[in-house]
Amino acid sequence: MKLFEYEAKNILAKYGIPIPDGALASSPTEAREAAIHLHPPYVIKAQVLVAGRGKAGGIKFASSPEEAAKHAKQILKMNIKNLRVNEVWIEEKIDxxxxxxxxxxxxxxxxxxxxxxxxxxxxxxxxxxxxxxxxxxxxxxxxxxxxxxxxxxxxxxxxxxxxxxxxxxxxxxxxxxxxxxxxxxxxxxxxxxxxxxxxxxxxxxxxxxxxxxxxxxxxxxEKRLFSEGQTELTPEEISARRAGLAYVLLEGDIGIMGNGAGLVMATLDAVQYYGGSPANFLDVGGGASKEQITSAFKILLTDRRTSVVLINILGGITRCDNVARGILEAKKMVDFTKPIVIRLVGTNETEGRRILTEAGIHVLDSMEEAAKMAVEVSKGR
Amino acid sequence: MGIIINRDTKVVVQGITGLQGSFHTRLMLDYGTLIVAGVTPGKGGTEVHGIPVYDSVSEAVERYGATASMIFVPAPFASEAALEAMEANIKTVVLITEHIPVRNTIQILAYAKRQGVRVIGPNTPGIITPEDCKLGIMPAHVFARGEVGIASRSGTLTYEIAAELTKAGFGQSTCLGLGGDPIVGLSFVDTLKMFEQDKQTRAVVLIGEIGGNAEEQAAEYISFNLKSKSSPLRIVAFVAGRAAPIGKRMGHAGAIVMGKTGTAKSKIEAFRKAGVKVAEKPSDIPKLLAEKI
The missing domain is CATH 3.30.470.20 (ATP-grasp fold, B domain)
Structure with missing residues (x-):
């Protein structure tokens, strides 16, 4: 978890490392107030959790409290790499x-x-x-x-x-x-x-x-982990984290979910190999519960860019029947009409396949066949 | 043969009374693993699947001469469990637990080095010598006895590849998961050295992924020690994460490209430079092995 600059600095100060005198502000008025209590010239710095704020215009210099307020106003309106700037840190400029x-x-x-x-x-x-x-x-x-x-x-x-x-x-x-x-x-x-x-x-x-x-x-x-704007995570990543899932948003249109980091990465790679483009990485992990599978599936189904969903489950501790029930439950909750391609093998595989087949979902044996089929479906839309 | 474990390895299961610990103890017993005792503080004197439970590892070691421990203890307590096992003279620790803080892992591994302990993991599915013994949570049915060793940074991807190998008629000597964390005990190089000494193993599949430089180190070791025609091992590799973006953790704490370090491309190039064939997809691995053997 990344901390904001001002938080990291306050920790440094606690350990006796000198930092420039400064204060936090979330409005131009607060910025002006803060500046009055500091010595000019000032530096006004956007508090965001991405690198490159300087190049984006998120760091400005001022010689008076009024100028500090003016810059704060501008910076507080900014979005840097899709992250809103909610606070600025004003500090004395160091020689x-x-x-x-x-x-x-x-x-x-x-x-x-x-x-x-x-x-x-x-x-x-x-x-x-x-x-x-x-x-x-x-x-x-x-x-x-x-x-x-x-x-x-x-x-x-x-x-x-x-x-x-x-x-x-x-x-x-x-x-x-x-x-x-x-x-x-x-x-x-x-x-x-x-x-x-x-x-x-x-x-x-x-x-x-x-x-x-x-x-x-x-x-x-820890309590901040799940709040938007307080970490570098996107809203989708936050809801995945809340459900105990690992999720990374990507740029393509094939929604991908599987169990095990390596297996999901290999699934992404296979999709790319066959000419497709993954919309995300979503790992439900080992021993996923039915509830986790449902949450995972909901995240995939609510992604509007998705043309097809590819699920790759190789049951180790994960039980295939749980996966199958989770999928059906999520499908019921979210009105999802896009095609689904599933590869499902492992523990309680026969039961899992029966559940899905009865619901009219086709189940494949091989990860690569499934990846290939998902790419074909995505191209044919 | 195979490496690290066999049918006679006396095993303690730490966290045996938990859901996962108890479930996998049953499966390991069925597979023939010699589990002599379980440990859960506060539950000493009880039994799980007929296995006696003790409050401490040292009791189990004194009584049965256990030399290996499997740890199913939750992350906040797992490092204490590992240190306890090592102090009690356990020589092989399999740390299944995921989410152990790196600071604790560093401490565990430093102590392991001093005590001469082999640590597999953390965040590993464990180790299996097919049709002989397993200290792990892997589904046993995808593995078969044979001559191919597997060392991997991933769990399910190992099952995937082992199943492909078994289907193609390539059984395995020993398969082990190194663990998905940024800092883990056994490395690819450590396992290659052990496989070199093992009479059963004739080929090795290395399953890498993005993050760190363990694959590059393995490639360097191979180019100095295992490249010649007389080498005892044929080596094939697979690297997951070609499609992964920079700076994002792909499920495993250790699977992250930082700046220019840890890309799939760098790892694949390093392997190829060392003369190691790298599979484009898992199903290509048996073909590449067939060419090599």
């Missing part, structure tokens, strides 16, 4: 001497956390990694030892600091690593982390993505 990067993330190959620092900040770290790989410093964090002060100082030295500034920067690095661990960060970064002309370090932008599987530890964020 930049140098922009740096520091972040903590997981290293899949080494099965541990990794600290990443760079003497180049303010752009996507992946971009730096491609253009100037030698400017990036990485330290794998030993799970038993943790990220120690000497690791932090070594990284500060490697990005070009010595003496007192190295000590100061090392402390900021170490504090961030503690915050990242405490918050189950999939990624926590300060980008840019600014060296000011006054010789201190300030986190001018911050990002925190909490591991979705750890969100139960953060009830204050």
């Amino acid at each position: 930049v001497k140098k922009e740096l990067y520091f972040g903590i993330t997981t290293d899949r190959a080494h099965r541990c956390y990794v600290a990443v620092a760079s003497a180049v900040g303010g752009m996507e770290i992946e971009e730096v990694a491609t253009k100037d790989p030698e400017k990036i410093v990485k330290t794998l964090i030993d799970p038993d030892l943790g990220f120690r002060s000497y690791h932090a100082r070594a990284m500060a030295r490697k990005v070009g600091y010595s003496g007192k500034l190295m000590i100061k920067l090392g402390k900021v690095f170490a504090k961030l690593s503690v915050a990242a661990m405490d918050y189950d960060a999939e990624l926590m970064e300060m980008n840019p982390l600014v060296e000011t002309t006054g010789g201190s370090f300030v986190a001018v932008d911050a990002r925190l993505i909490i591991d979705d599987n750890a969100i139960f530890r953060y009830p204050q964020y």
Whole structure:
């Protein structure tokens, strides 16, 4: 789960990392009020959960509270990458001497956390990694030892600091690593982390993505998971998540549902292989209940772009008779007239097929045949 | 033969009294797995399908000499269960549980390394040596005994491909799910090394998916160690997620393309460069194996 910039910054502040003084505003009046209590010049920043807000015009500078209110008014009307801007963060502009990067993330190959620092900040770290790989410093964090002060100082030295500034920067690095661990960060970064002309370090932008599987530890964020505009998810993705399903909206017209992430991905691939275009990815997971199947099916059936629905179930823990009953129930609830192609094999397969066949739905044996048939149906409309 | 488990492996089931734990214990017993005890704190002294239940793993280990554990414990408690098993001297842990926080998985795997424990998963369907033993939740009927090893990041896709292989007359030595999480215990490279040592295994199917670089690492290992004609293994791969967009999690926590890392294209290219045939679709795998063997 992604947090807003201001939330990530407030967490940094809690851990003693300097951030620019700032305040949150959801109207031009609030923005003006906030500015009065801060020192100009100001930066007004859209609070949205997608990257690239700067390019979209979501970051503006102002020298007076009136100007701050004017910019806030504009930004609060914006949609950035289909996400509405509901709030702006107003903060004091920092005098930049140098922009740096520091972040903590997981290293899949080494099965541990990794600290990443760079003497180049303010752009996507992946971009730096491609253009100037030698400017990036990485330290794998030993799970038993943790990220120690000497690791932090070594990284500060490697990005070009010595003496007192190295000590100061090392402390900021170490504090961030503690915050990242405490918050189950999939990624926590300060980008840019600014060296000011006054010789201190300030986190001018911050990002925190909490591991979705750890969100139960953060009830204050967990309850937000299902509300629109509070996460980066689309309304369909939210209703799928509510039902315990994994859903991703795609651009095509063939609605796809199956059990098991790998199997559904392979189904998408098969559809593409035969020249079709998937409308979505929908995984009902292992051991799906009849209710989950019904919710899943409803999501597919209410997607107006759909020309045909392709269902691919290979029963492991998922029972085919449950799937069949769920499908019929959902079909009854939503007035659905588009064609359905089903592949159904596995546990209680005979019963599942009987239920569907009696309802007049054709059931196939092979995933690839089913994918091919779905593509043919979608082309023939 | 086969790898990691066999009929004589003494198994503890943690979370045996739960719905899934009890259901799959029944199926594993029917398959011939030697389950010696179950563990559910607070339920010690009861029985599930005639298997005695204990409060702690160490009791089960002391009494029966169990060496493997299967964990069906819900995510918030699963890492405690895994650590308990390892401290009690269990040497193979199969972590079926999905949704374990990465921070806990990192801790589990660090401790496993120190204790010399093999961890399969988390978020795995488990491991099966067909017609011999299974520590998993896979539907047994799609598997048959034979010479092809399978290592996979996906559950149902493994069943799909195993069924294709069985239908085409290619039985399997051992099939294991590495797990769908971003950080898991056994890797493709670890399993390749074990399959190399196994007399029964002559070919391996690697089933990858988007996210991370485990497939690229496997390709590198293969090009250094298993590319020559004298190699003991023939290898075929499949990679799911060609149609997946960037930045979206495709069901598995680990199945996500981040920036340029983890695309199906990169994995397929790496395999091909290492001389590994990559199937376009699952049904092509038997054909590619036939060419190789």
